[in-house]
Amino acid sequence: xxxxxxxxxxxxxxxxxxxxxxxxxxxxxxxxxxxxxxxxxxxxxxxxxxxxxxxxxxxxxxxxxxxxxxxxxxxxxxxxxxxxxxxxxxxxxxxxxxxxxxxxxxxxxxxxxxxxxxxxxxxxxxxxxxxxxxxxxxxxxxxxxxxxxxxxxxxxxxxxxxxxxxxxxxxxxxxxxxxxxxxxxxxxxxxxxxxxxxxxxxxxxxxxxxxxxxxxxxxxxxxxxxxxxxxxxxxxxxxxxxxxxxxxxxxxxxxxxxxxxxxxxxxxxx
Amino acid sequence: xxxxxxxxxxxxxxxxxxxxxxxxxxxxxxxxxxxxxxxxxxxxxxxxxxxxxxxxxxxxxxxxxxxxxxxxxxxxxxxxxxxxxxxxxxxxxxxxxxxxxxxxxxxxxxxxxxxxxxxxxxxxxxxxxxxxxxxxxxxxxxxxxxxxxxxxxxxxxxxxxxxxxxxxxxxxxxxxxxxxxxxxxxxxxxxxxxxxxxxxxxxxxxxxxxxxxxxxxxxxxxxxxxxxx
Numbered sequence: 236x237x238x239x240x241x242x243x244x245x246x247x248x249x250x251x252x253x254x255x256x257x258x259x260x261x262x263x264x265x266x267x268x269x270x271x272x273x274x275x276x277x278x279x280x281x282x283x284x285x286x287x288x289x290x291x292x293x294x295x296x297x298x299x300x301x302x303x304x305x306x307x308x309x310x311x312x313x314x315x316x317x318x319x320x321x322x323x324x325x326x327x328x329x330x331x332x333x334x335x336x337x338x339x340x341x342x343x344x345x346x347x348x349x350x351x352x353x354x355x356x357x358x359x360x361x362x363x364x365x366x367x368x369x370x371x372x373x374x375x376x377x378x379x380x381x382x383x384x385x386x387x388x389x390x391x392x393x394x395x396x397x398x399x400x401x402x403x404x405x406x407x408x409x410x411x412x413x414x415x416x417x418x419x420x421x422x423x424x425x426x427x428x429x430x431x432x433x434x435x436x437x438x439x440x441x442x443x444x445x446x447x448x449x450x451x452x453x454x455x456x457x458x459x460x461x462x463x464x465x466x467x468x469x470x471x472x473x474x475x476x477x478x479x480x481x482x483x484x485x486x487x488x489x490x491x492x493x494x495x496x497x498x499x500x501x502x503x504x505x
Numbered sequence: 506x507x508x509x510x511x512x513x514x515x516x517x518x519x520x521x522x523x524x525x526x527x528x529x530x531x532x533x534x535x536x537x538x539x540x541x542x543x544x545x546x547x548x549x550x551x552x553x554x555x556x557x558x559x560x561x562x563x564x565x566x567x568x569x570x571x572x573x574x575x576x577x578x579x580x581x582x583x584x585x586x587x588x589x590x591x592x593x594x595x596x597x598x599x600x601x602x603x604x605x606x607x608x609x610x611x612x613x614x615x616x617x618x619x620x621x622x623x624x625x626x627x628x629x630x631x632x633x634x635x636x637x638x639x640x641x642x643x644x645x646x647x648x649x650x651x652x653x654x655x656x657x658x659x660x661x662x663x664x665x666x667x668x669x670x671x672x673x674x675x676x677x678x679x680x681x682x683x684x685x686x687x688x689x690x691x692x693x694x695x696x697x698x699x700x701x702x703x704x705x706x707x708x709x710x711x712x713x714x715x716x717x718x719x720x721x722x723x724x725x726x727x728x729x730x731x732x733x734x
Contacts, residue, residue: 286646306649315650322640323647325671335668339652369675383651 236261237283237313237391242292244278252278254446256292260391260424265417267437267454268426271468274443276426280393283424285309311340314384316394320376324368329360329379332368336387347386354386357419358412374405378412391422398429410436434458434472435489442467455486512604512612514711519600521718525725526592532581534734535588542595551602558598566591606632611701621699629684640676644669 237260244253253275260266260283268276281287282294285306293300301309317323326332333354337347355361358378363371368379377397384392394413398406406429414436417423427433433440434454442450442457444467450457458464458475471479478487478496487493510518522542529535543559546552552559566587573583606628613624645655648668655662688694707715728734 284650286649305654306646307652307654310650310652313650315647317643317647317650320647322644322672322676323651325668325675336651339654387652 236297238295240293242289244289251446256448258441258448260422262422263420265423265438267433267440268424269433269440269469270443276443277395284313284315312389313391313393314389316380316397318395320380321369327367328365329368330364332379333382333386336383340387350386354382357385358382374401374409377409393424395426430470430472434475511705511707511711512608513616514707514714515600515604517715518718519596521722522596523593524722526589528725528729529734530585531734532584535585535592538592539588546599549603555598555602562591562594608703608705611703612705622694641673644672
């Protein structure tokens with residue numbers, strides 16, 4: 236379990252970015268991290284990864300402080316996928332790119348080969364093994380970055396707005412992949428501004444606001460009970476709005492679910 | 506006052522300080538010159554923000570002094586070399602931290618009569634430096650998240666740094682291409698004349714300062730001829 240305990244943070248200019256943040260990330264969770272632009276979402280993940288150090292407070296893994304470990308050490312259990320994954324790509328093929336992490340961990344040639352093959356299979360990249368990473372499209376680059384983290388046998392995967400700038404097919408493919416990885420036991424923390432993703436795929440949502448953790452609960456609770464959605468820079472997904480508008484209808488987390496419910500109501504076969 | 510000076514006055518001041526640093530060949534006047542520049546930087550409120558850059562320059566100055574010593578120079582010449590380098594570079598920090606690049610381009614084109622394309626290239630290169638540093642930091646962070654450690658001996662660090670250089674170069678090339686396209690799409694180089702929004706005309710205070718700098722230059726030359734500085 237990863238834990239942030241009473242974390243305060245500023246960029247050295249005295250202007251607080253985060254105040255008294257307390258949050259836990261349990262194993263196997265699929266968490267969406269939302270909030271307005273500049274509310275501190277990325278700062279939270281950078282603190283967890285060790286790219287920033289808290290001004291006050293502690294960060295723990297399984298009850299032990301990891302505050303003194305830098306990002307290269309934490310990369311053994313936390314994988315981080317940046318919004319622009321091309322920043323980490325420098326090798327001539329996808330397979331070699333994915334092999335970089337295991338090699339940094341000192342794995343043998345055989346172990347590296349196995350780790351790369353497993354990661355490519357998990358991310359659906361077998362056909363792109365010999366492709367030149369900078370030539371891939373954005374969705375494929377994201378998958379290479381995810382595979383790079385998987386090859387390091389990471390326990391936690393943090394993704395910073397992985398679906399921004401992607402078409403709906405690529406977005407869905409990526410979210411299906413993340414769901415599959417989560418089902419296999421990988422813990423996922425996903426920063427997103429996409430309300431449909433929060434509603435449909437995340438099991439738990441954390442919303443940053445007013446320089447701290449403002450909401451922590453299920454997507455259903457967030458979208459049906461929280462009165463300050465607009466203030467927090469969030470909106471209600473269409474599927475939720477529609478399901479709330481129809482008397483007696485259950486909460487629908489996606490348009491597909493709403494459509495099925497409506498068809499059932501009208502006496503058709505969903 | 507310095508922030509109110511027009512860019513051409515600051516450019517002349519930059520060259521004047523560099524000229525004085527080249528003319529002076531004893532330690533004390535050069536120390537005074539460097540101290541004056543640091544004081545100006547502090548008065549402008551930019552010393553703390555640029556303390557890392559000044560610190561790096563100081564380290565490089567010490568290195569230059571050592572090279573001078575190893576090359577058979579005297580201790581005095583080692584001090585002079587290091588201080589001269591400091592004096593000639595700190596003044597550029599003052600210029601760049603107190604002048605908007607658009608104003609600098611405008612002054613270079615309208616007053617110094619440098620063709621716009623060349624003036625733009627110069628300021629674009631200056632603008633590129635902080636962007637390049639920021640991108641370098643971002644790439645280093647991305648690689649640290651994959652286990653890259655910047656610890657270890659120099660050779661290990663150099664080998665590890667290769668994983669930063671390649672994405673950085675690719676990103677820089679892509680950025681240059683985007684910038685070139687963006688400039689072309691907005692008519693770069695299609696007109697003989699280029700207009701500027703900035704008013705960079707010198708005023709009385711600027712003329713007074715330029716006069717003062719000419720006078721100081723004459724005094725410095727006189728003192729150097731008589732072996733005082």
